[in-house]
Amino acid sequence: MPSPWIVQWAGLVPAGETVLDIAAGGGRHSRLFAGRGHKVTAIDRDVSALTSLADIEAVQADLEDGSPWPLSGRTFGAVVVTNYLHRPLFASLLDMLGPGGVLLYETFMEGNERFGRPSNPEFLLKDGELLELARGRLSVTAYEARLISEPKMAMVQRIAARKL
Ligand SMILES: C[S@@+](CC[C@H](N)C(=O)[O-])C[C@H]1O[C@@H](n2cnc3c(N)ncnc32)[C@H](O)[C@@H]1O
Known part of the structure; x- marks a missing residue:
């Protein structure tokens, strides 16, 4: 199932735009955007689940x-990241966005260690970290830092923002 956050803000990505x-x-999000008619590029170190997906470029x-x-x-017209954090990539994420491109990012944040993994601070966003990433570079449409109960109890931070 796609993340409700990504579903909620998928419409920010204009028709015809490419999605990374x-x-x-x-x-799950590659399929969501391909189903909405976007050309999708999906990147992962393990593409075994991606190569069989129609209309998706697996890298x-x-x-x-x-x-x-x-x-x-x-x-790309949009960059989507969920449940993944590698801070050295932050600058590249923004470079990947074309003018007006949309960043949809959701992952775990500090406080999640109460509920299990990830609990390593390396994999947990700090308070306000996605807002800090956006500052001066992205126009923020929506931002949340909250407890969710589905698909399991977790502390997440999420943003929907457009490149200035
Ligand atoms: C928790 S999964 C999230 C998958 C997807 N974004 C989602 O939310 O359904 C984390 C993904 O990061 C990928 N990953 C972890 N380390 C990676 C690396 N060094 N390079 C590329 N992909 C990596 C894993 O293969 C895995 O598919």
């Missing part, structure tokens, strides 16, 4: 091993 799904996993890459960004020179 980072650390796409099983491709296999390790995003944390220091190798050159695999999609350099390309920009």
